[in-house]
Amino acid sequence: MEKRATFSNLWLAAALVAPQLLLVFVFFYWPSGEALYWAVTLEPPFGGSNQWVGWMNFETVFADPKYWNSVRVSVIFALLTTALSLAIAVLLALFVDRRLAGHQIYKFTYFIPYALAAPAVGLAFRFIFAPDAGFVSAINRVFPNLWNPALDGTDALALIIMAQAWNMAGYNFVFFLAALQSIPRTLVEAGAMDGAGVLRRMRDIQLPLITPTLFFLVIINITDSFVNSFGIVDITTNGGPARATDLMVYKIYSDGFQGKDYSLAAAQSIVLMVLVVSLTFLQFRFIERRVHYS
Amino acid sequence: MTRVSFLATAAAVALSAGTAGAAERIKFEYWYGLTGDLGEVMAKHCQLFNESQDKYEAVCTGQGGYDKAEQNTIAAYRAKQHPTIVQIYDAGTVNFMLSGAIYPAKKFAEDYGLQVDWDGYFPGIKNYYATAGGEMWSFPYNSSTAVFYWNKDAWSKIGKSEAPKTWAEFGEDLKALKAAGVECGFAFDFDTWQNLEQFSATNNLPIASLDNGYGGLGAELVFNTTAFVDHMKDYKAWLDAGYAKIQTAQVGKNMVQAFADKSCASMITSIANHGTVKNTQAADLNWGVAMLPVIDAAARKNSLVGGASLWVMEGKSKEEYEAAAAFLKYVTASDTGEKFMVSNTGYIPVTTAGFEFLKAEGFYADPKYAGREIAIQSLTASEVGPLSRGIRLGNFTSIRAQLRSELEAAFTGQKEMQVAIDDAVKAGNDILRRYEQTYKGAALP
Numbered sequence: 001m002e003k004r005a006t007f008s009n010l011w012l013a014a015a016l017v018a019p020q021l022l023l024v025f026v027f028f029y030w031p032s033g034e035a036l037y038w039a040v041t042l043e044p045p046f047g048g049s050n051q052w053v054g055w056m057n058f059e060t061v062f063a064d065p066k067y068w069n070s071v072r073v074s075v076i077f078a079l080l081t082t083a084l085s086l087a088i089a090v091l092l093a094l095f096v097d098r099r100l101a102g103h104q105i106y107k108f109t110y111f112i113p114y115a116l117a118a119p120a121v122g123l124a125f126r127f128i129f130a131p132d133a134g135f136v137s138a139i140n141r142v143f144p145n146l147w148n149p150a151l152d153g154t155d156a157l158a159l160i161i162m163a164q165a166w167n168m169a170g171y172n173f174v175f176f177l178a179a180l181q182s183i184p185r186t187l188v189e190a191g192a193m194d195g196a197g198v199l200r201r202m203r204d205i206q207l208p209l210i211t212p213t214l215f216f217l218v219i220i221n222i223t224d225s226f227v228n229s230f231g232i233v234d235i236t237t238n239g240g241p242a243r244a245t246d247l248m249v250y251k252i253y254s255d256g257f258q259g260k261d262y263s264l265a266a267a268q269s270i271v272l273m274v275l276v277v278s279l280t281f282l283q284f285r286f287i288e289r290r291v292h293y294s
Numbered sequence: 295m296t297r298v299s300f301l302a303t304a305a306a307v308a309l310s311a312g313t314a315g316a317a318e319r320i321k322f323e324y325w326y327g328l329t330g331d332l333g334e335v336m337a338k339h340c341q342l343f344n345e346s347q348d349k350y351e352a353v354c355t356g357q358g359g360y361d362k363a364e365q366n367t368i369a370a371y372r373a374k375q376h377p378t379i380v381q382i383y384d385a386g387t388v389n390f391m392l393s394g395a396i397y398p399a400k401k402f403a404e405d406y407g408l409q410v411d412w413d414g415y416f417p418g419i420k421n422y423y424a425t426a427g428g429e430m431w432s433f434p435y436n437s438s439t440a441v442f443y444w445n446k447d448a449w450s451k452i453g454k455s456e457a458p459k460t461w462a463e464f465g466e467d468l469k470a471l472k473a474a475g476v477e478c479g480f481a482f483d484f485d486t487w488q489n490l491e492q493f494s495a496t497n498n499l500p501i502a503s504l505d506n507g508y509g510g511l512g513a514e515l516v517f518n519t520t521a522f523v524d525h526m527k528d529y530k531a532w533l534d535a536g537y538a539k540i541q542t543a544q545v546g547k548n549m550v551q552a553f554a555d556k557s558c559a560s561m562i563t564s565i566a567n568h569g570t571v572k573n574t575q576a577a578d579l580n581w582g583v584a585m586l587p588v589i590d591a592a593a594r595k596n597s598l599v600g601g602a603s604l605w606v607m608e609g610k611s612k613e614e615y616e617a618a619a620a621f622l623k624y625v626t627a628s629d630t631g632e633k634f635m636v637s638n639t640g641y642i643p644v645t646t647a648g649f650e651f652l653k654a655e656g657f658y659a660d661p662k663y664a665g666r667e668i669a670i671q672s673l674t675a676s677e678v679g680p681l682s683r684g685i686r687l688g689n690f691t692s693i694r695a696q697l698r699s700e701l702e703a704a705f706t707g708q709k710e711m712q713v714a715i716d717d718a719v720k721a722g723n724d725i726l727r728r729y730e731q732t733y734k735g736a737a738l739p
Contacts, residue, residue: 044392045368066721134546149544151706153706241703242702242703243699257365259689260689261692
């Protein structure tokens with residue numbers, strides 16, 4: 001006897017799955033196929049006769065030190081934004097979870113940043129952190145030239161890291177809070193009765209129990225920083241100064257749309273896609289096993 | 295962005311539907327890249343055309359920037375949804391010439407009975423948009439050139455009543471200004487248009503081989519071997535000595551803002567900003583414009599035109615082209631076209647006839663516009679030579695971006711100036727070779 005629930009009517013099954021498959025095909029496989037085709041040809045901006053060039057576009061990409069610079073910047077950006085926004089979010093969540101006075105208001109306000117589109121975040125940070133005119137210019141009056149993202153690459157990178165981390169913190173906060181609230185109260189209360197203080201309970205009971213959420217958020221944050229950071233970079237730094245914030249996704253945009261070199265951009269986006277897919281695969285395959293679920 | 299342009303289209307359609315009334319008007323699409331105040335002037339120009347007659351209707355859509363206008367037109371052309379006329383900036387000229395997607399201006403004018411005096415354009419403007427053989431492929435529209443903006447009160451502190459004529463003199467002035475207590479004598483940014491392109495043209499220096507690319511797609515960049523390198527070293531020295539400041543939007547204030555609020559005493563930018571400075575200046579700012587300083591005042595060449603021209607695209611119906619011809623006639627005529635643009639923006643007339651027309655009306659005597667004739671002087675400072683004709687390099691926007699990044703590296707002390715500019719040339723040449731290969735077999739018209 002068949003134990004699993006199956007459709008005896010295959011046509012019905014196919015019809016039910018079809019809309020989803022169609023969406024995936026139109027919005028993922030088709031564009032990806034097109035990008036792959038452009039990546040192995042030279043595509044003139046206005047279309048027309050593209051010529052087969054094999055691996056040449058990929059060779060050009062990998063031989064370019066500016067490309068490796070963008071990889072380096074992207075990795076630093078991914079690691080630091082993820083660490084920063086998760087750390088902030090978990091702290092906020094732990095304290096809101098303690099149900100101190102006004103925690104409902106905090107819960108609401110902490111989530112708001114995620115509702116903002118990346119370009120809006122970028123614009124806000126650009127104004128706040130403008131070295132001459134922003135709020136931060138007060139620091140520059142005390143310590144001249146301490147902060148200048150327009151000229152100092154490290155400052156610029158710090159600026160977009162803060163913007164992205166701030167943007168994602170609200171999202172992470174909601175997940176952490178949900179995870180914390182799903183921990184049985186009895187565990188925390190038992191810890192309290194055994195004499196564990198607040199910090200001790202957080203470290204030894206609550207944090208270990210939310211590691212599955214942590215793992216999920218790490219992947220989401222890294223992926224998001226690879227593909228979704230365009231708006232912030234475009235508004236605040238334009239990839240500068242001197243390519244200090246030239247993330248991979250921004251380089252694809254500037255080579256493809258500003259430079260009109262569609263083939264070079266297509267080759268880079270294929271590389272980025274392979275990278276994101278394999279990163280996700282690696283994490284699920286090897287790291288997930290070590291995470292303690294129970 | 296897509297949503298914005300869709301809304302803009304919807305709004306434009308709704309607006310025009312409201313004013314048109316008659317259903318039998320022949321419509322055609324016009325896309326433009328001007329934004330902000332200038333975008334509003336453009337929209338107004340369209341509206342005036344639509345009100346001036348009842349046969350045709352221009353459906354005008356702003357694309358949110360020159361680069362977006364080019365990108366969107368390319369995307370639309372690939373989907374066969376392109377407009378009949380599009381406004382494309384100077385740097386996009388080569389892409390459009392090689393696109394196979396356009397209806398060359400001269401041929402269009404002949405086919406649709408548009409009377410154009412091709413020799414009436416200022417030579418500096420005509421040559422920029424013409425083929426190597428001298429045939430115009432687009433209609434010059436909003437045009438500008440770079441000029442030197444200076445604060446007269448600051449210069450009077452060092453006992454001078456005239457703007458510096460040479461770069462050497464300017465260097466001396468900056469030193470004196472600093473000594474006289476002027477905090478920032480000169481604001482600059484990393485835009486290559488004034489710093490490389492206008493500098494090279496006015497001093498008769500090459501940017502690339504084969505006459506800056508007019509001779510073919512095989513051109514190689516050479517600006518790392520010219521006086522441009524020393525010029526940038528001077529900028530760096532001025533920056534380090536505290537004579538000059540970098541002013542970009544990222545710093546908080548761009549050059550125009552820094553000049554208009556009196557925090558910097560001079561800058562080099564487009565004459566198109568003349569109106570902006572006038573409208574936003576500190577009340578007591580006493581300023582003027584002058585031609586760019588040059589290395590040798592006796593050997594000054596004409597500066598290059600900037601701005602945009604109007605391109606007619608292929609694959610439209612005869613009726614749409616007739617409508618487009620009427621529109622082009624209206625927006626390029628001396629009275630309904632040039633005068634409208636020039637008096638509502640900082641742009642300059644593009645034909646001698648237009649310039650004379652405005653002069654006869656006393657336009658340049660009006661204190662509001664006085665000084666703008668300097669731009670015409672600068673554009674016509676000499677016969678157009680092979681190096682002051684223009685720049686015809688593939689993917690030139692990318693080359694600009696490369697140089698910009700390298701200049702950022704050099705001005706922040708990460709690289710030697712010569713090394714940075716060498717690197718920009720090398721990267722730029724790679725771009726040119728890829729472009730040549732992409733258009734293998736095609737020749738520049």
